[in-house]
Amino acid sequence: MAKAKESKTQSVDELHDKVxxxxxxxxxxxxxAKTGKLERQNLIKETRREIARNLTAINQNKKVK
Numbered sequence: 001m002a003k004a005k006e007s008k009t010q011s012v013d014e015l016h017d018k019v020x021x022x023x024x025x026x027x028x029x030x031x032x033a034k035t036g037k038l039e040r041q042n043l044i045k046e047t048r049r050e051i052a053r054n055l056t057a058i059n060q061n062k063k064v065k
Contacts, residue, residue: 008057015058022051 010018026047032038 008060010057012058012061015054015061019051019054019058022047022054026051 026044029038029044029047033041033044038044
């Protein structure tokens with residue numbers, strides 16, 4: 001998981017790409033959880049928070065520019 005400082009230094013396009021990738025991972029984790037194949041249940045929570053961090057960084061970058 002990336003730190004908030006790392007997200008702030010990336011461009012908006014990079015952050016959008018990262019959010020899309022994380023959303024796909026989250027969907028896969030949810031499917032695995034429903035089928036009982038997800039070993040680390042906290043991955044869903046961590047991924048959701050990482051998405052939120054990146055979206056916050058995107059909004060902060062938009063306000064600065």
